[in-house]
Amino acid sequence: MLYKRRNKSASSSTGLLRTSISLLLGSSLVNAGLPQLNLDDDNSIKSVASRVAYDMMTYYTGNRTGDVPGNLPQPYYWWEAGAMMGTLIDYYYYTGDGSYNDLVVQGMLHQMGPNKDFMTPNQTKTTGNDDQGFWGMAAMSAAEQKFPDPPGTDNPGWLELAQAVFNTQAYRWDEQYCGGGLRWQVFTFNNGYDYKNTISNGCFFNIASRLAVYTNNQTYADWANKVYDWTAASGFMTPDYHFYDGAHTTLNCSDINKVQWSYNVGVYLLGAANMYNYTNGNDTWKSRVLGMLNGTNLFFYPPDNTVMYEVACEGHGTCNTDNYSFKAYLSRWLAASTKYAPFMRDLVMPKLRASAQAAVSQCTGGDSGTKCGMIWTGNGKYDGSQGVGQQMGVLEIVQGNLIDGSADPATNKSGGTSKGNPGAGGDGSGGNNPILAQDTIKTSDRAGAGILTTIVLLWVIGGLWWMMI
Known part of the structure; x- marks a missing residue:
């Protein structure tokens, strides 16, 4: 039995987003299906990506008067809105089309919360570590890909937002049960607080490792090693790199749910x-x-293992709104990984190419005749489903084929411009007391603090001596 996500209520906040989404529509509106995809022509890839992105944004309502910027309507949960922002950041990185940039900036800033750590008060009843993690990973992508910085001097940089998520999640690391790990839910009153799951810890590992590369700070790398070692020791990851869903703290994580989702192996x-x-x-x-990488073969349809599918639910017809989007993240992370580990490139690209062709071939649904379904293994047959997750999946697998010609991810030492703050964020529970790992304090800062302490101490001693005289 699959572990079901909790029911999440719609946001009650109000907001106003005035962002016009414009696209010149060609003959693809009249003829069923997307434009022909030629994976050897960057302009063809960008043209198809543009149409898929446009169809994805028809589900977004944050630009409507009285709606909430950065949020999606029911049945979509808050985390998927953050995941969609990440896809739009990728879209700009791959295509150079900034049509949605203002929308992304406004949505990300609106959802960052009062402590700038994506702990949004109106999502308290629904916030999981994985939910927050997806917003944090979107911010991390924005820093790496040099997405336009937030305007003004009062807004945090993308790097600072990612660091804030890391700090709040490091604060929540729980060694009392299961020897470590993050719980699924942040707050005790939410269903699932007694569950530790792979995706929450995977998001934390993902952000920590990327911060290590971006900042060259060993503290982040130490945390990445800690999360990885715990994942292996807990049995959530097997010796042959299969990733299970999670287990309950009430049983000391002995009841591992062995369902396998594509985004778990991808995030790690x-x-x-x-x-x-x-x-x-x-x-x-x-x-x-x-x-x-070998473990991802589970999510590519046999016998040739080149077309992606969600093995846990596609064949059974049991996929839900969350599951519809999971292939988007495996697609995203497969492509991105080749920049950090180039030896992967020749193993990954054939899968990205075959999956992109198969995915595009079935986008013949909806009134436009270009909406995409979830199933890519049906030889071009549209499965009748449509939504944000389906569009994200196709968009990520298509635009990922532009990875070779895309800029290398930025770091602090290689052109990164995003403003950071190693002490950013709250105390892990939505409070405003930031946690700062001691190793992130520079030696000069410690020396300065010591000098200041000495001065104050001398002043106090001097005052006491004067009073005695």
């Missing part, structure tokens, strides 16, 4: 590729990357 794969990069090609991390 990109983290492992970053750790390979951070360690300058360490053989251990290379072995782990190759093991995880």
